[in-house]
Amino acid sequence: MSELKVGVLGARGRMGSESVRAIEVAEGLSLVAAIDADDPLEALTDAGAEVVVDFTNPAAVMDNLRFCVAHGIHAVVGTSGFDDARIDEVRAIAAESPEVGVLIVPNFSIGAVLMMRFAQIAAPYFESVEIVELHHPAKVDAPSGTATRTAAMIAEARREAGSGPVPDATTTDPLGARGAVVDGVHVHAVRSRGLVAHQEVLFGDLGETLTIRHDSVHRESFMPGVVAGVRGVGARPGVTVGLDTVLGLD
């Protein structure tokens, strides 16, 4: 059987370079293009790429997706910045080439996928919830895509359960000490040397708290998920959000 031809966008970056290494050694995958900001996207079509992995930045990723979809190339997107409005935009782009799969994955690490799931399960049972995401100081965006996705999953679970807003008597917060509010969930972003990618979801109710924490201590934690996404995206036309279906969790 012929190997699946894969291109990496953002290939010299922290995640792109790790992905290049993972794809080079993965059985059945062949790295045909490693592209960075100064390379033309036509290098993908010239090399016959069938799937791309995008780890660029929120400002660049939409143009990359437009190119890939228009050229019938499946896309596995790790780049952050995908709120509901942006996902709807991708759905509109993908509708132009219905055979193409676009897999948008806020976090490829298996532990993080499970952390989000566990938070979703816990959400209806606690009156209070807050998210603390902690990352390396070179991260360009806040809050993280993982925190945004976790907040959305928690909010949906609370809505379905008929939960009200989280209790909070704060009326004065001139410096924004209570953090951002994403889908009704307070999100706090920490940036520090020594960190890679970490998140805590803190639940609270009468006389008890539950903390769900995940730590990526090395970027290799994301690679089994990236490789699974590359192998799975072609069988999923249209837009899929999250790695859950690829991992068989849905």
Ligand SMILES: NC(=O)C1=CN([C@@H]2O[C@H](COP(=O)(O)OP(=O)(O)OC[C@H]3O[C@@H](n4cnc5c(N)ncnc54)[C@H](OP(=O)(O)O)[C@@H]3O)[C@@H](O)[C@H]2O)C=CC1
């Ligand atoms: N889903 C997940 O599991 C994970 C997602 N991420 C996300 O992935 C993204 C990248 O993170 P990270 O690797 O740390 O960032 P880096 O800044 O290390 O890498 C980004 C790379 O993309 C390149 N780039 C910029 N614009 C383009 C373009 N138009 N075409 C091709 N390449 C381009 C940059 O080149 P140059 O420096 O020359 O501009 C750089 O090499 C972020 O959004 C981050 O949040 C990160 C970790 C895990």
Ligand SMILES: O=C(O)C1=N[C@H](C(=O)O)C[C@H](O)C1
């Ligand atoms: O920039 C990072 O490093 C990460 N970005 C993703 C995010 O925004 O959630 C995934 C992971 O947290 C690492």
